[in-house]
Amino acid sequence: MHVDEQWVGVSSRYLGVEIVASILTAVVLCAICVPFILLQTWFGWPALGVAIVLSVVLLVLAPRRVRAIGYVLRADDLLFKRGIMWHRVVAVPYGRMQLIDINRGPVARALGLSELKFVTAAASTGVTIPGLPEQTADELRDRLVALAETRRVGL
Known part of the structure; x- marks a missing residue:
């Protein structure tokens, strides 16, 4: 990092x-x-x-x-962290993203929040970013889809 x-x-x-x-x-x-x-x-x-x-x-x-949940967009991947005692930091390369899904549960929806889920070929790298404002989740999904498409062209 x-x-x-x-x-x-x-x-x-x-x-x-x-x-x-x-x-x-x-x-x-x-x-x-x-x-x-x-x-x-x-x-x-x-x-x-x-x-x-x-x-x-x-x-x-x-x-x-x-407060322990966060993400950062880097040049080639998205870095996600969470956890207090058991810290988890996952890097998801843009070119490996196959599906970016937005979920809104009843409580989160009432609070205007969404969760963004990334699906890759490897099941163990599934990442879910909870607690994003709906507009932020939509914008981030669109941005990540565009980044994934540009990275996939070279594969």
């Missing part, structure tokens, strides 16, 4: 999507514990305690997870 590269982060509104996902996870974790509490098993209440602690940790770390 070059020092002069400017990473572009996702929209701060994406935090809303992460919070909703964290709350839904918390509800599911707590709901799993309810039958064990009702059956009066010895681990029902401790499991609920663990579920609540995990839920709080997810909510507390949500802003940091959002």
